[in-house]
Amino acid sequence: MKAKGFTTRIVHSDRQQQPEAGAVHQPLHNSVLFEYPDVQGLIDVFQGKSANHAYARSSTPSVVALQNMICDMEGGVSACVFTTGMSAISTCLLSLLKAGDHIIVSHYLFGNTNSFMQQLEQYGIDVDFVDVTDAANVQEKVKANTRIVFTETIANPVTQVADIEGINQICKQNKILFIADTTMTPAYLFDAKSYGVDLIVGSLTKYFGGHGNALGGWVTDTGNFDWQDYPNIADCYKKADTNLWGITQIKKKGLRDMGGSIASEACHLLSVGAETLALRLDKICANALNLAAFFRSHPKVAKVYYPGLPSHPQHQRAADYFKYFGGLMSIDLVEGTDCIQFLNDLQLVINSTHLGDNRTLAIPVAPTIYYEMGLARRQEMGISENMIRLSIGIEDLDDLIADFEQALAKV
Structure with missing residues (x-):
């Protein structure tokens, strides 16, 4: 068969x-x-x-x-x-x-x-x-x-x-x-x-x-x-x-x-x-969509970059192409806040450079993975200096929201 x-x-x-x-x-x-x-x-x-x-x-x-x-x-x-x-x-x-x-x-x-x-x-x-x-x-x-x-x-x-x-x-x-x-x-x-x-x-x-x-x-x-x-x-x-x-x-x-x-x-x-790719992506993408909505409504988050949000420039294209919108997103905190402090205050989310893992990961973009690009090149690519990249995992959504909420409260 x-x-x-x-x-x-x-x-x-x-x-x-x-x-x-x-x-x-x-x-x-x-x-x-x-x-x-x-x-x-x-x-x-x-x-x-x-x-x-x-x-x-x-x-x-x-x-x-x-x-x-x-x-x-x-x-x-x-x-x-x-x-x-x-x-x-x-x-x-x-x-x-x-x-x-x-x-x-x-x-x-x-x-x-x-x-x-x-x-x-x-x-x-x-x-x-x-x-x-x-x-x-x-x-x-x-x-x-x-x-x-x-x-x-x-x-x-x-x-x-x-x-x-x-x-x-x-x-x-x-x-x-x-x-x-x-x-x-x-x-x-x-x-x-x-x-x-x-x-x-x-x-x-x-x-x-x-x-x-x-x-x-x-x-x-x-x-x-x-x-x-x-x-x-x-x-x-x-x-x-x-x-x-x-x-x-x-x-x-x-x-x-x-x-x-x-x-x-x-x-x-x-x-x-x-073998569990589909099962993991079902959970990852659902978590990501919910977290994107959470961040968008949070007063300490200035911008959310995620194709699943209607405000994303290519939202309709992503909806046409993909089964779900993926597990990758980035956020900008409001001006004047310390993204390093925010990341250090996370207790469940892991600060790491990896992507696509079962665990939710976070990293400050400008001083790490895009540091060699330089400021001008980062600006050309739409990368802000306080951007945080998130790779969403399969954890229970309530636990993820609670962790981000407590870290944002300390910023």
């Missing part, structure tokens, strides 16, 4: 791949090497004629099981997993771009991704940062050598929502590869494939795993893009199914050559964590 439900498919994913001894989870395969009594089998792996394993840097049964789970979840044709989300993003782009290419990226990218995009310019790749909330800004920057448009669905920390539909139309008209980081809106919240995204990338460390105990990243090819239209595919990877040309190059020139290989233990922890 082929299950249709989101959670049912995840819970039974490992088991339906028939691991040995009747296990319901894929066992951890910690062997670096794989034996071939008939050496022709090893030769076939190296020549791409066999999907078996040769060396753990490229693949293991544990890795393949996680990739299959992700690919099924997102309706893709193939997926590749990495040691971190940043490894997935950087490897993907370095595998597909070359000197002289042009890429258009979101002006609101997360700090580390933003920093990496600036590094691309050192490799002779032209990068334009644009406001992706309006696809017209993307259209203005399209050139003959534009290869990729890269955006996040919901930006961190100001929560701008990209014009996915408009960007998709531009990319399809110009045969440009459309890559979206859906870390903040996993497959349960957003069907990226149906909105035209070609490659889905992001961090498995966040909502996918959810428990703050394993790092991981991924790339999924949705099958939307015709790789015959992409000029940077090496001839040696133009074999068999054209749908696999791109992901094959990412796996070979990226994962294999750059070495961002995920460990079997992390694969196991992430796949088990993913």
Whole structure:
């Protein structure tokens, strides 16, 4: 029986791949090497004629099981997993771009991704940062050598929502590869494939795993893009199914050559964590929506950044795109208040730089994760100097409100 439900498919994913001894989870395969009594089998792996394993840097049964789970979840044709989300993003782009290419990226990218995009310019790749909330800004920057448009669905920390539909139309008209980081809106919240995204990338460390105990990243090819239209595919990877040309190059020139290989233990922890993804997001998103309303009505909170509020500039777009509005929000306290004191007074909420955890997390944005950007760049991105980013967890709502209430009372 082929299950249709989101959670049912995840819970039974490992088991339906028939691991040995009747296990319901894929066992951890910690062997670096794989034996071939008939050496022709090893030769076939190296020549791409066999999907078996040769060396753990490229693949293991544990890795393949996680990739299959992700690919099924997102309706893709193939997926590749990495040691971190940043490894997935950087490897993907370095595998597909070359000197002289042009890429258009979101002006609101997360700090580390933003920093990496600036590094691309050192490799002779032209990068334009644009406001992706309006696809017209993307259209203005399209050139003959534009290869990729890269955006996040919901930006961190100001929560701008990209014009996915408009960007998709531009990319399809110009045969440009459309890559979206859906870390903040996993497959349960957003069907990226149906909105035209070609490659889905992001961090498995966040909502996918959810428990703050394993790092991981991924790339999924949705099958939307015709790789015959992409000029940077090496001839040696133009074999068999054209749908696999791109992901094959990412796996070979990226994962294999750059070495961002995920460990079997992390694969196991992430796949088990993913089993409750939908259940966790139901609670997280409900908590976030209620907390956004609480903060909006509190006299010591000047502004709330959350797509679920009708006052958010892209509220209707978020309502159209996503099942729920996500678990990420930011707040500004009223002028003259001390956000550091407020954070120190929190007793239940954890001061941490992570996102997408079961626990609610808080961090002052300007002096930490966006410190390197500098004041001018922060202002361009809409980040205030006293902004607090919150990643909402699965705790009981009354307990969260009580903690924020007591801390705000002391400000």
